Amino acid sequence: MRRSIINDPDELIPQALEGLALSHPTLLELHAEHRFLTRKEPARNKVGLVSGGGSGHEPLHAGFVGTGMLDVAVAGAVFASPTALQVLEATRAADSGRGVVQIVKNYTGDVLNFRIAGEISGDDAIETEIVLVDDDLATETEDGGGPGRRGTAATVIVEKVCGAAAEEGATLAEVAEIGRRAAASARTMSLALSAGTHPGDEEPQFTLGDDEVELGVGIHGERAAQRVPFTDADGLTDMLLDPLLAELELGHGDMVLAIVNSLGSTYPLELNVVARALHHRLGEAGIEVSRSLVGPYVTSLDMHGVSITLMPLDDEMRRLWDAPVRTPALTW
Structure with a gap:
């Protein structure tokens, strides 16, 4: 039998997020209701970056929130996408007036919920761009059918180079283009x-x-x-x-x-x-x-x-x- 160091399995994700935030009080702030983490000191006048997905892949994504990478990371249940509502609130939190790039691993639930959140964000006058990470060579198909390649560790590269470009003051379109170029080549x-x-x-x-x-x-x-x-x-x-x-x-x-x-x-x-x-x-x-x-x-x-x-x-x-x-x- 595999034992785990947990309390209530239903509270594993919120308790883990709380522990991460408490361990990095100068870097992170927890938004418990929608289960996402932001920078402690939100960045201003730059393109926002939000990413997320199912838990169980740590330190991805919450471990990469901070200067030079993500503004917000949103967490779903273990191996399950965050809801569209969670992603929407995370996108709102990432916006400082210059739009938000959503970095999404290529899994059906993640793609669907980030796209829904992006569409709704438009009603709030938040411009969004999605960068899809699909680097897993094992799921390459000759005919291009199915959902395509899965998103895996190249996500770290995309979050890093997009984060650097955003810090330099690049536009929404420029940050997204850099992310797509990195994803396409990894x-x-x-x-x-x-x-x-x-x-x-x-x-x-x-x-x-x-x-x-x-x-x-x-x-x-x-x-x-x-x-x-x-x-x-x-x-x-x-x-x-x-x-x-x-x-x-x-x-x-x-x-x-x-x-x-x-x-x-x-x-x-x-x-x-x-x-x-x-x-x-x-x-x-x-x-x-x-x-x-x-x-x-x-x-x-x-x-x-x-x-x-x-x-x-x-x-x-x-x-x-x-x-x-x-x-x-x-x-x-």
Whole structure:
């Protein structure tokens, strides 16, 4: 039986949000009624940024509220979209008169509720733009059918570069264009050695044999199209990098931003071994890892797994990535 450190499962999200706000009193303010967090000191005269989605992916999204990233993050239940009303109130809170960019991972509920909120916001004379993040290479379809690629760890990149552009005073259209360009060029692949377990549940979302790996798993525990034999860290890293390098057509002289991301219970020793393999593999191909993150940024409860995100870097994206940021989960 999987045990969790919780009180009442129905109060898990509001209590966790309260704990995060109490732990960062100079950065965050909790709006308990609609379950969203804002900057403690709201920004003025800039494009607002709001994002959110189901809980269980922490530190995404609330951990990225602050100077240089989000103005507001709104939280749904575990792996469930926030309601349109929550998103509407969060969008209103993000607006300082220059419009709001809504950064949305590509899942049906999130897309629907953010679009509804954006339409209603227009009645309040709040202009909005949606930036859809759809980086999960495992859900690429040849015919473009279905809901399309899922949104995963590239969301961190989009929130960061949009946040930097907004701080510089870019217009609503300019911030949205930067976010869309980042989303269009970033791709992610994930694998899991074991599934996550919902708080209060006794069983994980799926089970794997000791010699099996779920290759292409989703951040909500969505099953992958294939299971592959377990191997060592270098081999697992290659499984993730091979399709990414082919998709992005990266080659000698290219520069990338790389995120080696824990899906929940993967600990730093493991992540750093993957990061080592990534640097060596790309270096041998003449590809420079110009910027990187290694750690838990977009998790899936306690899933034991890892994802790799790659995005080619040009001068503008590197500048926006390097711009100052101060949030609970990302600061430089």
